[in-house]
Amino acid sequence: MPAGDADEHVGGGGRIGMGVAGLGPAKRGGGAADAVVRERIPPGREHDALAYLTDPKQGDVKTLTAQARTLRKVTLRRRWQALYDEYWKPRNRLQLDLEAASPISPTTRRRRMRDTPRPQTDRVAGTPSWDAARCMDVDMEAPAASVAARIVTPGSAITSDPAFMRGHGTFGEGGTIYSSVAGVVERINKLVSVRSLKQRYSGEIGDIVVGRITAVGSKRWSVDVNSRQDGVLLLSSINLPGGIQRRKSESDELQMRTFFAEGDLVFAEVQSYFVDGALSLHTRSIQYGKLRNGTFVSVFPQLVPRSRTHFHTLPCGVDIVLGVNGYIWVSKHVPAAAVEANAEHIYSDKNEPIADEEREAIARVANCIQLLNRLYVKITETSVIFAYEESLGHAAKDLLALDTATELAHGVAARLKQQSE
Amino acid sequence: MASLILSPAEQDYITRGVEKGLRADGRGGLDRREVSLQTNMISQANGSARCRTGHLGVGTDVLVGVKAEVRTWTAGEPEDRGAVECSVECSPSAAQKFEGRGADDLNVELTQLLDRILGGPQSGIDLGALCIIPRQAYWVLHVDALVLDVKGSIADTLVWAARAALLSTRLPRVVVESVADEDGNMQSEFDVVDDPEDQVPLQGAEDLPLAVTFSQIGKRYVVDASEQEDAVTQARVTVAVSPQMDICAIQKGAALRGFPPSLLTEILHSARTVAREELLRFKDLFAAASAKSASGADEPSTASTFIGTF
């Protein structure tokens, strides 16, 4: 940290830095009187000094007037500096400093900006400057700190401690980590990240997702996976009918719509990324493939946690596929043996006959999931079962009506709490 | 409308569910979703309402404002009556497909539907009372609707909101007096009373109709189709029914199929049954909404109150 800066900005105590470099009084002249004022009059006492200096009884009027004039200047400058410190962003200040310091080329200046640490207030010394005051205390242990205290908005400084690494939802500038989204600060060891309340799904290899085919291309399908771009399902990464080990042939390329057409829902796993970040999916397992016999529910993707299994058979005889991307498929239970027996029909569009009770159960589960979504509760097998059991006293169609939903909400909350204890 | 593409399996599931009378969200054929209503929240308008069809604060959302204007009579217009003019705009914030000119067709369709229901003597509004001085000046009621969110069943929500807005409309009182001009001829002149307390409700607004939209899916039909059901709807017909159980307008939409005449007759019959319940429901909700707006309590809407209770 340059010595001058230390003097001006980090002065500690009550002293407010006076000179923006280059505008410093010494450089402008003003001479001895100025120096006297600068050294002798403590900040905050300017008024007293002024009263003293402008009092004609105090002696040599000429000197006094000169001193008073300087004093006024200094006072104004100090006040301005205080405002400046309070409101201006530190990064602007840095730039001003550098510009004023020397006639350097913009490139050099930019490089120097990058390399020079920003004149930060030393947190140990504890002087609250604009920056430090807004810095989050990431050292707080996550559970102990209330969530409200950890909420940040885009551009809030989180920490300037170089020990931390910046994660998702943050950006670094001049050694400080800022938040780039509105959300909650999270810290895992030395990694600081900000999780926003709503976000699109960002895939990871091995995720189980549910997607909807949006386009059929040559040897590939585009799949909407609720992500920032469509996922890709290659013809080579699906199970072809008539034996898992069969090689794809040209006739397969010509009849791609017989496997998946626009609008179809697929149950797939993320296999890898493409260079541009698009997800590559595969359905090479007997349980993956086309979804039938049920209904589709879309929820916030962050509500579906990654877990060992995403395909659940609920006790009420309903299968659910919890896609990590927030797409959920609720369907009639089909025994695994039957699925394997019908391996030839994996691309069938026909539903099996569904009895009225099964339909009712599916509708109930779908409504329960919607309810959990609105309540912003994690959607897992357990929470769905809880909601389902709580809902049994009501008709399936009434679950989302305000009164019933409120009642259910309390029930589910109580049971989830009980379980966590 | 059918921008949402469903898989054949989903279409089949929905269609068969409708035919069995048990829809994908557990409702029966003639069950409606929850409706919430709010009135008089636009202070600049003579009357306003916001109606939402859907559960837990998610659903089709329509905002209607009624503005009254005095218009000078010109030759060719009806001599002794006022006018109601409607316009509907689907906001691009409702759906991506409404961006640019994407909503044009839907806007035209809904505007004409609303016009057909409200824009004439069939609406029940006393248009004669909107006339200030025959052959000189009359009131024009501009009913402007903004569709803020779309989750199926736009037409019904639109008419609900328009009805509530017109019911909450208050017109400034007008004083008409006869003045003699230079030639000694008697001339009528009018003065709009500029007092917010001295306003009169619309005459005949209680007779406004409500609309019920039936969507034919498979061999049966449903009311208040959800977004997914809209995507498999083959034909749609909107029937406006007045509190006297008269049919005020019928309009068909959706270009995929037609109705067998027997089904159409059945629809016209159930339109009355549904409308009777709807009108009762409307009455309750409207009373609650106006009480709330009159008490000045600025309660948050369903979504926030609901989340708040948890």
Add this chain to the structure above:
Amino acid sequence: MATNIMDRRRINGPARSVEPLYGPGAAGADPFAGGRADGRGLDQVRAIYMKTGPLSGGQHEPSESAASGSAYYEQGRVRVSCAVYGPRQGRRSNARMGVFDCEFRYAPFACSWKRRSHVRGADEKEISLMLEHAVAPAIRLEAYPKACIDAFVTVIESDGKAATIAAAINCISAALADAGIEMYDSVAACSMGLRGAQWVADCCQAEEDAAPCSMLIAHMPSADEVTYILQHGKATPEQTDQAVQTCTNMCTRVYAVICRCLQASLE
């Protein structure tokens, strides 16, 4: 394209008019009870004249601008012409089904009260939509994936709005048939107006202005589907029921006329 439609000189008045066929039961009610201005019965439709292929391209060599099919339709003083293009590569294509687009225009001199402007009005847009909704159910759109079928309707003279729309629907279905487009059935449309407690078929402008309620129905008699229904104005449910019944029957009669004309044009 536009010049083709506006080329009205090719249409030389009706050479032959065909009366709608009346069933024996139709004359049961006293037909002249109210007495109509033109002496028609209450359920009598104005004389229909129809001709397919009046616009170039029908019989001649197909060229870029030629319509695939066209028709001219006259019902009393209502005169409508329609040109159908397609199926052709469309702007908005759908991989599963074809698209049917319709554009409805009044000629500037079509209406009796004032000249219409060249700018497409809101009512024209609305009627375009109505026609799409009324006619599209008849077309086998799934037979034309990715294709677009356009119909351009010009009203040369209008006499009663509902009657004009009905005429436009009839005209389009004739033009579609002329273009050889696959259809389930022809659509026949008919309008009625309420006079007192009685329904009067096919109202002219003066009658329509006096009617508190008008009803328009488009019907496919063979497929037995009502493809369009529009009621403007207030009626009791019984009256509405009655109107649906009568109007549907009348559509069947109009249908017979259309079919006969089409057959004649094929011969």
